[in-house]
Amino acid sequence: MRQNGLSLSISIKQIIMINNYSLSDISSQVRRDIVRMVNMAASGHPGGSLSSTDILTVLFFSEMNHDPKEWRRDGKGKDMFFLSAGHLSPVFYSVLARSGYFPVSELASFRKQGSRLQGHPSVERGLPGVHVASGSLGQGLSVACGAAITKRLSGEENFVYVLCGDGESEEGQIWEAAMFAAHNKLSRLIAITDWNGQQIDGPTDSVMSLGDLEAKWKAFGWEVIVADGHDLDAISAAYKQAKAGSQNGKPKMILMKTHMGMNVDFMQGTHHWHGKAPNADQTANALSQLKETIGDF
Amino acid sequence: MREKFENTGNKDTRSGFGAGLLEAGRKNPEIVALCADLTGSLKMDAFAAEFPQRFIQCGIAEANMIGTAAGLAVTGKVPYVGSFAGFVTGRVYDQVRQTVAYSDTNVKICASHAGITLGEDGATHQIMEDIGLMRMLPNLTVINPCDYNQTKAAAIAIADLHGPVYLRFGRPSVPNFTPADQKFEIGKAVKLIEGSDVTIFATGHLVWEAITAAGLLEKEGISAEVINIHTIKPLDTKAVIESVARTGAAVTAEEHLIAGGMGELISGLLARELPSPLEFVAVDDLFGQSGDPAELMKLYKLDAQHIVLAAKKAISRK
Numbered sequence: 001m002r003q004n005g006l007s008l009s010i011s012i013k014q015i016i017m018i019n020n021y022s023l024s025d026i027s028s029q030v031r032r033d034i035v036r037m038v039n040m041a042a043s044g045h046p047g048g049s050l051s052s053t054d055i056l057t058v059l060f061f062s063e064m065n066h067d068p069k070e071w072r073r074d075g076k077g078k079d080m081f082f083l084s085a086g087h088l089s090p091v092f093y094s095v096l097a098r099s100g101y102f103p104v105s106e107l108a109s110f111r112k113q114g115s116r117l118q119g120h121p122s123v124e125r126g127l128p129g130v131h132v133a134s135g136s137l138g139q140g141l142s143v144a145c146g147a148a149i150t151k152r153l154s155g156e157e158n159f160v161y162v163l164c165g166d167g168e169s170e171e172g173q174i175w176e177a178a179m180f181a182a183h184n185k186l187s188r189l190i191a192i193t194d195w196n197g198q199q200i201d202g203p204t205d206s207v208m209s210l211g212d213l214e215a216k217w218k219a220f221g222w223e224v225i226v227a228d229g230h231d232l233d234a235i236s237a238a239y240k241q242a243k244a245g246s247q248n249g250k251p252k253m254i255l256m257k258t259h260m261g262m263n264v265d266f267m268q269g270t271h272h273w274h275g276k277a278p279n280a281d282q283t284a285n286a287l288s289q290l291k292e293t294i295g296d297f
Numbered sequence: 298m299r300e301k302f303e304n305t306g307n308k309d310t311r312s313g314f315g316a317g318l319l320e321a322g323r324k325n326p327e328i329v330a331l332c333a334d335l336t337g338s339l340k341m342d343a344f345a346a347e348f349p350q351r352f353i354q355c356g357i358a359e360a361n362m363i364g365t366a367a368g369l370a371v372t373g374k375v376p377y378v379g380s381f382a383g384f385v386t387g388r389v390y391d392q393v394r395q396t397v398a399y400s401d402t403n404v405k406i407c408a409s410h411a412g413i414t415l416g417e418d419g420a421t422h423q424i425m426e427d428i429g430l431m432r433m434l435p436n437l438t439v440i441n442p443c444d445y446n447q448t449k450a451a452a453i454a455i456a457d458l459h460g461p462v463y464l465r466f467g468r469p470s471v472p473n474f475t476p477a478d479q480k481f482e483i484g485k486a487v488k489l490i491e492g493s494d495v496t497i498f499a500t501g502h503l504v505w506e507a508i509t510a511a512g513l514l515e516k517e518g519i520s521a522e523v524i525n526i527h528t529i530k531p532l533d534t535k536a537v538i539e540s541v542a543r544t545g546a547a548v549t550a551e552e553h554l555i556a557g558g559m560g561e562l563i564s565g566l567l568a569r570e571l572p573s574p575l576e577f578v579a580v581d582d583l584f585g586q587s588g589d590p591a592e593l594m595k596l597y598k599l600d601a602q603h604i605v606l607a608a609k610k611a612i613s614r615k
Binding site: 172 | 394
C-alpha cells in the first residue's frame with residue numbers, strides 16, 4: 001500500500017495564496033467545491049458536507065496544528081484529524097485540497113474509477129490526509145481514542161480531532177468509545193458532533209430521538225461545549241476552550257449546532273439533500289448563492 | 298514414522314499465545330495488548346503485569362476495542378487484540394473489515410476458544426465460522442497453529458509481519474509435539490510425514506489427529522502424508538499441489554464448518570489446478586452443543602478415526 005507524501009504537482013503558490021483569504025472566503029469556496037464535486041460525480045452527500053463546512057474550515061485553516069506538506073499517516077508530532085462520518089467526504093476532500101494536502105484539480109476525480117477520492121475516505125490509494133477508512137458509521141471515535149493513547153504513551157502533547165454526525169451517534173459503538181475515552185481520561189481527544197438534526201430518513205427527532213445530547217455526553221464523563229457551528233468566531237472559541245482543558249482529565253465533545261445544506265436555500269434545513277446530487281440547473285442555482293473566492297477547481 | 302512425534306504433555310494453545318505475547322512484548326516496545334474483560338481466559342495477564350502501561354483494558358465492548366486497536370496501529374503501535382474467537386470476528390465483522398482489513402492497519406486479532414472443543418459453554422461460544430469470515434477479507438493473514446509451542450512461535454512471528462493478522466487458537470489442552478524453539482514461517486506449510494497414497498492437510502490441533510490417523514493407516518498398509526497448514530491465508534499453494542500431484546488424493550481436517558474453511562480453500566485450488574478426490578473432515582452446516590470436548594470431537598466426526606475413514610474414501614475415488 002502506498003503511503004506517499006504530497007504530490008509534487010502541488011503548487012506552493014496554492015498554499016501561500018490561501019493565507020490571503022479570510023475564513024469566510026475559504027468556507028464559501030469549500031461550499032462551491034462540495035456542490036460542484038457532487039454534481040460532477042452525480043452522487044454524494046452535500047447536506048452534511050455543507051453543514052460541517054464552517055467547522056472544518058476553522059479547524060484546518062486556523063486551529064489545528066498540522067503540516068500538509070509533511071503529512072504522515074502515523075501523525076507523529078502533529079495534531080490528527082479523523083472523519084468518522086465518512087459520507088462527509090466532499091467537505092473533507094475540499095478542506096484537504098484547499099489546505100495543500102493534494103492538488104485542488106484532483107477534486108474533479110471525486111467518486112470516479114481509479115480516483116484516490118473514493119466515495120467514502122480510504123487509505124488504499126494513499127490519499128494524504130486520510131489515516132483510516134470510514135463510511136460505515138460509528139467507528140471513527142474509537143480509532144481516535146487509539147491515536148490519543150499512542151500520543152499519550154509517546155509523551156506527545158498534540159490533539160486528536162474527530163468529526164461525527166449526530167445521526168451517527170445512534171450507533172452503539174459511539175457510546176462504547178464514549179465510556180472508554182472518559183475511563184482513560186483522554187483529555188487531548190476533541191470530538192465534534194455536526195448537530196444538524198437531520199439524517200437520511202428525516203429529522204433525527206422523528207427517526208430516533210437523540211434526547212438531551214449535552215446531558216448524555218456529560219453523564220458519560222466528557223467536557224461538553226455547545227457552539228453555533230456556523231459562527232466562525234464561536235467555532236474558534238469552542239476549539240480554544242477544548243484545547244485549554246488539555247490537563248483536566250476529560251475528553252471533549254463540541255456539539256456544533258448546524259443546519260443541513262447551509263447557505264444553499266433549497267438544501268438548507270431538510271434531510272432531502274443528505275445523499276442526493278443536484279442536477280445542472282440546481283447546481284447553477286446553488287453556485288449563484290455561493291461566492292467564488294479562491295477560484296473553482 | 299509416527300513415533301518421531303512425541304507428545305511432551307498436553308497444553309492449551311491459549312497459554313502458548315500468552316507466552317508468545319510476553320516474549321514478543323519484551324523484544325518490541327511498540328507492542329500493546331488490548332482485551333475485552335477476558336484477560337485471564339486469553340492468558341494475557343503476564344503481559345499486563347509486566348507492561349501495565351502497554352495493556353489496555355477495554356471492558357465488554359469489542360467494537361470499540363477493534364477501532365481503538367486500529368487507531369493505535371495507524372499511529373505506530375503493534376496492537377494485539379484478544380478475545381474469544383466469536384467476539385473478535387462475527388460480532389465485529391464490519392469494524393474488522395473497515396478499520397483493520399480495508400485500512401490495512403497492523404492489528405493482530407488474537408482469538409481464543411475457537412471451535413467445538415470449547416465444550417461445555419455450548420454453541421453460542423463455539424464459533425466454527427471464523428476462519429471463513431476472516432479469510433474472505435482482503436489484506437488479512439489467517440493463522441491457526443497446531444499446539445502450544447507453535448502458537449507461541451506464531452504469536453512472536455506475527456509481530457514482524459507488517460499487516461493485519463487473525464491468529465486462532467483454543468481453550469482445551471492438546472498434545473504439544475512441535476519443537477520448543479521452532480522458527481514460525483508465515484505462509485509456509487510444514488510437511489510432518491511423507492506418504493504416497495493420500496495427503497492429509499490439517500490445521501490447528503487436528504494436526505495431531507492427522508498424525509494419529511497416519512499411524513492407524515500405516516498399520517493397514519496405507520501411506521499417508523501429513524501436512525500442517527498453520528497458515529490458511531496466504532495458502533502455501535505450491536506445497537499443496539506438489540503433494541497431491543504425488544499422492545493423488547487428499548483429506549482436509551479442521552475444527553470448523555466445511556463452509557468457508559481450509560478444506561474449501563484447498564478444494565477450490567485443486568479444482569482449478571489439479572482435480573483430485575478430496576474428502577472433508579469438518580462440520581457440515583451445524584451449530585455445536587455443550588459437552589466434553591473429546592466426546593464432541595467424536596460426535597462431530599473430527600477425530601483421528603474419521604480422518605482414517607475419509608482417507609480411505611478419498612483413495613477409493615482415485
